[in-house]
Amino acid sequence: MVINLAHISDVAKLAGVSAATVSRVINGTAKVDEKKVKRVLDAINETNFKPNEIARSLYKKSSRIIGYIVPNLLNLFLIEIGRAIEDEAFENGYKVIFCNSEENQEKEAAYINMLVSMNADGIIISTSGNNPDEEICKCPLPVVVLDKCGNNSYTVSVQADNYTGGRLAAEHLIACGCQHIVQMHGSQEYSNARRRFHGYSDVCEEHNIEPLHIESSYDYNGGIVRSRELLARFPKVDGILAVSDMVALSLYRVLHETGRRVPDDIMIVGYDNLELSSLMTPSLTTVAQPMDEIGRTSAKIIIDMVENKKLEQSDVILPVSLKIRETTKLK
C-alpha cells in the first residue's frame, strides 16, 4: 500500500498563505494571525494533508543519515547485512549509523529516540526482546524491520524466505539418508524462527519422520550449551539443522569433544552462509540467506521514502538457496 501525501504547498495554496506559515501553524514555532490559523486548518482538512510526525519528518530537510539498530554486534549475519546497507546508502549519498541494543529494550528505545532527535531519514532495525513493537510503532521515522518480526505489523519488513530455508535444509538431510534430524531453532516468538520451523516440520510430516527440536540462541556461547543438551536429549541424532553458521561452529567443537565425526556420524546444515562457513574445516553445508540483497533492499526502501515522499507498507521476502559442502554427503 502506497499513501500519496498531499504536499504542504497544496495546503498553502488553498489557504492563501506561504508554506512557511503552514509550517509555523503545524509546528507552533511562531505566532500566526488567528484568521490565518483557521484558514490553514481548514485547508489541511480539505486536502487530507497529514501533519503527523511521519509526514513532518518527510518534509524536514534530509539529514542523509540512516540508522541501523541491531541486538548484537557480534552476530555476523546482521553485520554482513549492515555492510550491504552501507554500500547502498553511500552510493546514494547517505551515511549509516550502527547502534547496538544488546538485546536490551531500554537501549533500543534510547537509540530510536537518539535517531529521531538527530533527524535521521529512517531506521532499519533487527528488534530485540519480546515486546519491542510499541517503540517501533510510535517512531515518527520510516522504519524497516529486518529478518524477524514480532506479532505486530510494521510499516515495512524485509526478510529472507525462512519457510523455504527450513524446507531446503530438512529435505537435503533426508536425501542424504538421515533419519533422526534435530532442528535447532530460535525463539518462536519471532516470525523468522516460526517460519523455518514450519518448513522443517512440514517436510518431516511429508516423510513420516518425527520432528525433533531444541531452542537455541544464534551466538557461539548459546550454541555450545544447546549443542551439549541436544546430544544428551537425542542420542540417536544423525542430522542437525543449526540455527546459524556461528552455532554450527560451536556444534563442531562439541561433536569433536565427544568423539563424533562430521559427516560420518552426524551431518550438519548451517544457516546464513557467512564468509566463515566456507572456511570452516570441514566446510559447512548451509542455507544461504541473501544478506547483500536484504541490506540493499532495506536501504533502498528508506531512500525511496525520503526522496519520493511516499509511505510504503509491505512485506518483502527474498529467496534463499542451499550451498552443499563437506558436512553432508550421501550415506
Added chain:
Amino acid sequence: MVINLAHISDVAKLAGVSAATVSRVINGTAKVDEKKVKRVLDAINETNFKPNEIARSLYKKSSRIIGYIVPNLLNLFLIEIGRAIEDEAFENGYKVIFCNSEENQEKEAAYINMLVSMNADGIIISTSGNNPDEEICKCPLPVVVLDKCGNNSYTVSVQADNYTGGRLAAEHLIACGCQHIVQMHGSQEYSNARRRFHGYSDVCEEHNIEPLHIESSYDYNGGIVRSRELLARFPKVDGILAVSDMVALSLYRVLHETGRRVPDDIMIVGYDNLELSSLMTPSLTTVAQPMDEIGRTSAKIIIDMVENKKLEQSDVILPVSLKIRETTKLK
C-alpha cells in the same frame, strides 16, 4: 600532559560581561557592542582562555554521544572492543554510534564530519588508509586512536603491548621446538604491526634463528591468499604466527587442503583471543589482547575529557598474555 583550561566564566568575570556575551564574541552568533568585544578579547588573552574548537566543544552542551569509527565491521577484534566501549559508555549515560569507514578515507572523513556536526562528545577511531592523520588532527572533538597509529602523534592513543605480544608468540613456538617460524604481519606503516614484528625479530636474533615473514591483511579472505603464498615461499615452515585469530582460521583451511596436520606438522599461534579462538577445532593457542580493557579505557578517556574539561595527551599501552591451547605442543 594535562592542560587545565580557563573557564568561560573566568573570562566573563574579568571582562565584566555575561558568559553568554563571551560565547557570542567567540562564536560570532550575534552582534556585540564593540567596547565589550575589546574587553572580552583582552580577558581571553589575560586568562589564557583557549577559544579553539576543542575547547568550544568542551563547553558546548554534551550530546552524550561517543562515535566509534572502524575500518571494517567484520573485524571481530574491533567489534569486541566496541562492545566494551558501549558497556562503559552506557554505564555513564552515554550512547555509542558505530561507523564503518570500509578502509576508505573519504568515508572516514565523512563520518568524522558527521560526528562533529551532531556535536558528539568524542571519537574513538581505528584509522584506515595510509595517511588518515590529517583529518584526525584537525578534528575539533576529543579523539582516541585505537590499536594502530600512523606516523603522527594523536591526542590520545590506546593499544595493547604489541612488542610483548610478538615476543610471547615467538618464544612459545621456540620453546615448543619450532625452528622455521614465519610471522604473518600487518602493514608496517602502522605502529601495532611494527612493534609486533620487532618483538618477533628480537626473539629470533636472541636464538640465532632467521626471521621469516610475510605481510597479510587481518581478514578471512586475505588470510587464505597469504597462507597459500606462505606455504609456497617457506616449504620448511614448522611454526606460524598468524596476524589475527580470523587469519588463523583461514590458515587451518589451507593447511587442511594441503594435507598438513596441526600441531604435528605445523604449529600455529593466533592473535587477539576472540571468542572464536577457543571454539575452533583444534582450539587456537593465541596472544590475548585485553579487548574489554581497551574499549573501556578509551570510553573512560572521552568521558573524563567531557566531564572534567581536561585535554589529555598520552599513550596508553595495556598488557597482553599467552593462551596455550591445542595448536601448539612440546615436540
